[in-house]
Amino acid sequence: GAVVSQHPSRVICKSGTSVKIECRSLDFQATTMFWYRQFPKKSLMLMATSNEGSKATYEQGVEKDKFLINHASLTLSTLTVTSAHPEDSSFYICSAPGQGETQYFGPGTRLLVL
């Protein structure tokens, strides 16, 4: 079945640095991908919609200059957390719609900012 991968699976970085997270659809093309953030013991919160060939659409309250999204190809979207701070530590998950009205989620990336 369709698979969505994320890289890296976990990352630890120092405060003030930038971190890039990749989301790939492995055997299907995705003109749209979605980025979610999940804090411990909380539900997934949609951050933005990544659109191939155009700008991402951000949810209210999400800083577009802090969370840079680039949908470089039909199989790759990247989320860059710029100037990361400890409060950005979270579980970041991407998803992509596949065939048959099914949404496929990546395994998630755990970010820890020290």
Added chain:
Amino acid sequence: DAKTTQPPSMDCAEGRAANLPCNHSTISGNEYVYWYRQIHSQGPQYIIHGLKNNETNEMASLIITEDRKSSTLILPHATLRDTAVYYCIVSMTNAGKSTFGDGTTLTVKP
């Protein structure tokens, strides 16, 4: 998308059926009911979806009431690996963004 309400937690004995309810009283006629689950520290996994009729696949069964205001996800023979957070989502399409509620934490006990 319509809002959903689920109990925060449920327990189930291993080997027994797990019945997870979801209320979606404001669902509109063209909205589907989708179920996902999230095992600890993993991405959500699609389980099943339906519009009006009951549905069954290799993972679970979905029972939707006639007025479509509520539904029940049934795991017929729960195993320890079914311990997860189960999310009920109502949406016109699964191809768009998903609005996750708090879900139900199902704990399957030996």
